[in-house]
Amino acid sequence: xxxxxxxxxxxxxxxxxxxxxxxxxxxxxxxxxxxxxxxxxxxxxxxxxxxxxxxxxxxxxxxxxxxxxxxxxxxxxxxxxxxxxxxxxxxxxxxxxxxxxxxxxxxxxxxxxxxxxxxxxxxxxxxxxxxxxxxxxxxxxxxxxxxxxxxxxxxxxxxxxxxxxxxxxxxxxxxxxxxxxxxxxxxxxxxxxxxxxxxxxxxxxxxxxxxxxxxxxxxxxxxxxxxxxxxxxxxxxxxxxxxxxxxxxxxxxxxxxxxxxxxxxxxxxxxxxxxxxxxxxxxxxxxxxxxxxxxxxxxxxxxxxxxxxxxxxxxxxxxxxxxxxxxxxxxxxxxxxxxxxxxxxxx
Numbered sequence: 141x142x143x144x145x146x147x148x149x150x151x152x153x154x155x156x157x158x159x160x161x162x163x164x165x166x167x168x169x170x171x172x173x174x175x176x177x178x179x180x181x182x183x184x185x186x187x188x189x190x191x192x193x194x195x196x197x198x199x200x201x202x203x204x205x206x207x208x209x210x211x212x213x214x215x216x217x218x219x220x221x222x223x224x225x226x227x228x229x230x231x232x233x234x235x236x237x238x239x240x241x242x243x244x245x246x247x248x249x250x251x252x253x254x255x256x257x258x259x260x261x262x263x264x265x266x267x268x269x270x271x272x273x274x275x276x277x278x279x280x281x282x283x284x285x286x287x288x289x290x291x292x293x294x295x296x297x298x299x300x301x302x303x304x305x306x307x308x309x310x311x312x313x314x315x316x317x318x319x320x321x322x323x324x325x326x327x328x329x330x331x332x333x334x335x336x337x338x339x340x341x342x343x344x345x346x347x348x349x350x351x352x353x354x355x356x357x358x359x360x361x362x363x364x365x366x367x368x369x370x371x372x373x374x375x376x377x378x379x380x381x382x383x384x385x386x387x388x389x390x391x392x393x394x395x396x397x398x399x400x401x402x403x404x405x406x407x408x409x410x411x412x413x414x415x416x417x418x419x420x421x422x423x424x425x426x427x428x429x430x431x432x433x434x435x436x437x438x439x440x441x442x443x444x445x446x447x448x449x450x451x452x453x454x455x456x457x458x459x460x461x462x463x464x465x466x467x468x469x470x471x472x473x474x475x476x477x478x479x480x481x482x483x484x485x486x487x
Contacts, residue, residue, distance in 0.1 A: 142439050143169030143447045145412060147202065147389075147420040148428050153179050155190045158425075163194045165432050166439075169447055170200035172420055173257070174212055181216040181255055181458055188256035200418075200450055202259040205252060207244070208277055217251050218471055220244065221478035223264060224277035226290055229477060231281075234289075240477055241280075241290040243470040245297030245305070250467065253302045253455035261306045261353055261389075263294045265340040266314035274319040284336040288343035295344060302453030307344050309355035309391060310378065311367055312337030320356040320397030330361040341382055350449060351387040352378065354416065356397030365414070369401050374415035387446035390416045394424050405434040417443040 144167035150159045153176075162168060171191050178184050192198035203212050208222025226244060230237025245262070252260055265287050266272070268279035280290045295305035309320075311334060316325035341352070354368040363372040368390045378384045390411045391397070393404060401407040404427040411419050417440070421428050461467050 142166070142444050143197065143200065144439060145169060145417065145419055145443065146408070146428070146431065146435075147172050147200075147418050147422075149174060149422045150177060150187075150191070151425075153177055153183055154187060155194075160194060162425075162428060162432070163191065163199060167432055167435055168199065170202055170418055172422060173201065173203045174422075178213045181213075184213065185255040185458075192256065197448070198451070200258045200447065201256065202261065203252065203257055205248065205260040206262040206264055206278065207248070210278060218247055218474055219478060220248060220474060222277035223280045223290075224268065225477050225480075227268070227279075227281040227286065230286055230290060238289055238293045240473055241293035242297035242300075243473045244477075245294035246301045246466070247297075247470040247474055249298040249301035249303035249452075250455055250461055250470075251458075253452050254458045254461045256452075258452040259304060259306060259351070259450055260298075261308055262298070263291045263305060263307060264309070265291045265307050265344070266309055266312055267337060269315045271317050272314050272319075273317070274321065275314050279314055284339040288340040291340050292343050292347050295347065295349065299348075302455050304350035304450050304452075305344070306351040306353055306389065307341060307349055308353035308389075309357070310341060310352050311355070311357075311359070311373060313355045313357055316357060318397075320391065320395055322396040324356060324358055324366060324397045324400055326358045326360065328361060329359070331359075334359070334362075338377075338382065341378075341384075345382055345384050345386075349384070349386055351389060351446075352384065353389040353391055354378075356391050356395055356400075358400070365410075366397065366400055368398065368416065369407075369410045369414050371414050379415065385446075387417045387443070387450060388415060390419045392420045392422050394422055394427060405431050408435055412437075417446050 147170040207220030264278045318325035358366045363370045367373040393407045401410045
């Protein structure tokens with residue numbers, strides 16, 4: 141059985157009978173986990189094994205686990221600082237900042253791989269304009285060159301720990317005030333003023349980026365459709381312009397910013413037609429069941445190849461991992477960054 145284009149969630153800390161039926165559907169290709177799915181590392185590892193046993197090849201198991209406000213598993217995992225803290229280190233010492241970004245990426249990925257999770261949607265490469273509450277301290281920096289350097293280091297650390305990186309939110313969510321979870325943000329800048337947003341993606345793609353998540357943000361001077369439903373953004377700008385050959389994720393189709401595209405099934409059809417490979421549909425089981433019943437169609441062979449490449453490499457189990465010199469070094473560096481007072485530099 142191939143991996144389908146839908147990413148779905150599950151109800152709790154172990155699979156229900158309905159969860160198993162949903163995950164066995166050929167249109168499903170991945171599972172995304174949330175805090176409600178977590179009690180402790182042993183329980184999480186058992187849940188991941190259950191998910192992987194449903195299908196052959198196994199479904200991708202994913203999580204939003206980028207640090208700061210967006211970290212689904214806490215007790216039993218390293219508490220990760222927000223990415224802005226790494227940007228502050230870079231401002232004081234660029235080499236130390238890049239080293240910390242690598243250590244952060246390695247530690248994040250190694251701890252998730254130790255319990256079997258394939259993918260975290262990390263890093264966030266939106267620019268820090270200081271206007272977006274939903275991005276805020278999730279951004280590394282305002283300078284796109286700095287964001288690109290830190291994101292590449294983070295990606296390389298993740299790769300060393302057996303996990304592909306997913307850069308988000310293409311082409312950029314940092315310059316709009318509205319939260320795309322609730323409404324459709326609109327960025328009225330022309331394409332000629334957006335090169336800075338794309339610079340981190342250029343750097344990451346040049347270094348082998350495997351996947352990108354596209355934002356529910358509208359750029360009316362570029363296209364009439366939000367980026368996640370736009371062939372202009374995904375095919376012309378991302379695929380042809382930037383030369384990206386990896387997997388493209390939509391942002392969650394149940395978000396307010398996706399309502400532009402109609403019903404959940406119509407959203408899925410439009411995102412696939414625009415060029416997305418995998419479509420998260422979260423926290424609405426009735427909608428998932430409806431989409432599974434109505435979507436139809438055949439999987440794109442190229443999407444199959446892109447998604448198959450996202451399965452994580454084997455890593456030591458948790459106890460063995462925590463005895464390694466690298467884990468001890470990276471944990472100490474990340475703990476120091478998280479606990480250090482955030483000093484404001486003079487302008």
